[in-house]
Amino acid sequence: MQRILVIDDDTDICLLLRRFLSKNGYEVAIAQNGQTGLSLLEDFSPDLVMTDFRLGDLDGGQILRKIKERFPEVPVLIITGYSDIKIAIDVMKQGAFDYITKPLFPDEILLTIKKALSGEKPDGSMQTTAEKENGATKSTNKSTRSKPDSNYIFGNGPESKNLYRQIDLVAPTNYSVIIYGESGSGKESIAQEIHKRSKRANGPFIAMDCGAISKELAASEMFGHEKGSFTGALNQKIGHFEMANGGTLFLDEVANLPYDVQVALLRVVQERKLRRIGGNKEISVDVRILVASNERLMESCRKGKFREDLYHRFNEFSLDVPPLRDRKADILEFAQFFLETTNAELGKDIKGFDEDVKAAFLSYPWYGNLREMRNVVKRSTLLSDGDYIESKSLPFEIINYSRLLFSEPTQPVISEDIVPKQEEPAKPNLKSAALDAEYEMILQVLKQVNYNKSKAAQVLSIDRKTLYNKMKSYNL
Structure with a gap:
């Protein structure tokens, strides 16, 4: 049974989390101040720590540093209110796995915990070998084969090399970039790569999925709101723009933004200032904007879905991510990468794929791109017992x-x-x-x-x- 240590000076939250997590199969210990929590580390030996950012004796940064000094492999989740999100992001740079905002939602808590304990990153990608070794993972029988220290696989084919050259070219600039590509092709990971190679690498990278947010909440998510500004606005909320100040804001599926939000976004892009919903104060922001779309924005402009003036603001540079089916030279390399990350996750040492599987991978069109391939390899690795993945472990539609x-x-x-x-x-x-x-x-x-x-x-x-x-x- 995996163990979770909860550190929070709110008794109700401690008891609530212990009851909820225990029902979901975890062994839970609680502490109501930082020093007590640190003293429990040795005796309880947790697999994960959840700690409130603001405690009576220590703050989240101090707790995190002390945990990482003694147990660098233990993932730490920061519990915070909306007003502390900017600080929580800074703590994530120091090694926290992720943060959870109050009020706490059960589904969000369970999903984040499962990601942390499985080695999955908050963005859905898997930790690389280098990251696992830096975390001094507890499991000694996991594969130690080296993998690229990147969230994205570039490959060595001509399409991949061309994409990499363009990223190298545009990353050091402050240009806005439109990233075009099919679903699952890795647009967000490419945006992260641009951010890591930019002069803003030490600033935050904030991603917003414009296609997953309701029209009613889009403006609040992007620009924030003041307490009481509308029904349900129980607390002040910091928007994605403010959270990304000094760094990079990534707007995924930007064509799905409501038209009125596009109008407000154009003003913020032009003036580098915003107002939270219900607020009167203008807030200056210094943000580089990267956007992604699986349809051409100019086509969206012609259909009346997207503002043409906003499109031209974003279109300082554009990248086209080729679909996986057009990158035949890299398919087996990508598959091997996902195999190695899954080996590390599952504690296996599968060496590769047999010839039938390789042939199937090369002939299949991969409509879901890298996301589909990763899931297929993870499933096949789980089902395989030998040294090589065989066709019997593949989904029916591929083989x-x-x-x-x-x-x-x-x-x-x-x-x-x-x-x-x-x-x-x-x-x-x-x-x-x-x-x-x-x-x-x-x-x-x-x-x-x-x-x-x-x-x-x-x-x-x-x-x-x-x-x-x-x-x-x-x-x-």
Whole structure:
């Protein structure tokens, strides 16, 4: 059973967290001041520490330093209020895994704890070998094979080298950058790479997913709000712009921003000043803006979804991230990278992939790009017991992709309810093979985006109405 130490001077929070985490299978110890918490480290030997940032005797920074001096491998989560977020981000630079804001939400707490204990980073990527070694991980039987110290795999193919050259070129500047690429291709990781190579590397990197925020909350998330500024505004909130002050703000799927927020954003970009919702004070901000989109912003401008003046503000430089299917020279290298990170996570030492698996990887189109490949390799590694991953460990749609593409209509791989029965056996024809392949593609993309039809339509480069019609015809 994994152990969690909770340090908070609020008795109710301590008891609440102990009850909640115990129900979810963790052994929990609590301490109501910093010194007591530090004294419990030796005896309790926690796998993770959750500590309030503001304690009576010590603050979050002091607690973190003392924990890392004695137990550098233990991840630390900072509990903080909205008004302390900027400070919490600074503490993260000193080695905290992540922060959780009050009021505390059970789902958020569990998700963050699971990421921390699994070795996954707050952004969803996995820790590299160098990061694990710097953390002096407890497990001694994990793979120690070296991996690139980066959140993103660049590869050695011509497309990858060209992308890397462009990042090297634009990173040291203060240009705004538009990053184009399909879902799962690593746009946020590229933005992080630009930030790390910039003069703002010591400042915060703040990411905002514009496609995952409701229209009503978008302005509050971006610019912040004052207490009482609208129904439900129980506390002052610092927006993403302020949090990114002195560093980089990454706006993912920026075309999804509501039009009125785009108007306010244009003013902030031009004047480098903002006002929180309900506030009168102008706040100066020094932020480099990187944006990402899986559709061309100029096309969004033509459709009336995106302001053209804002587009030109952002379009000082643009990068195109090629989809994984267009980077054949790097596919096996990427797969090996994910294998090594998963080996380290699971304590395995699988050496590679057999020839059938390599052939399947090279022929499969990877509609979900690097995200899909990472998940496939993680699953296959978990299922494999030998020295090499074999085809039996791969998902059906990958190992059978070629057969799906060229299957005969008289022996359909998909359900008979999906492809209409023919009166008599017919010869193989391209149309039937295309139907099979199209069905599998749509199903795979829907799974990748958790059946979000809007995102699936974007990934497939079709409109939502076309997607609905195809899903109806395939009984999906």
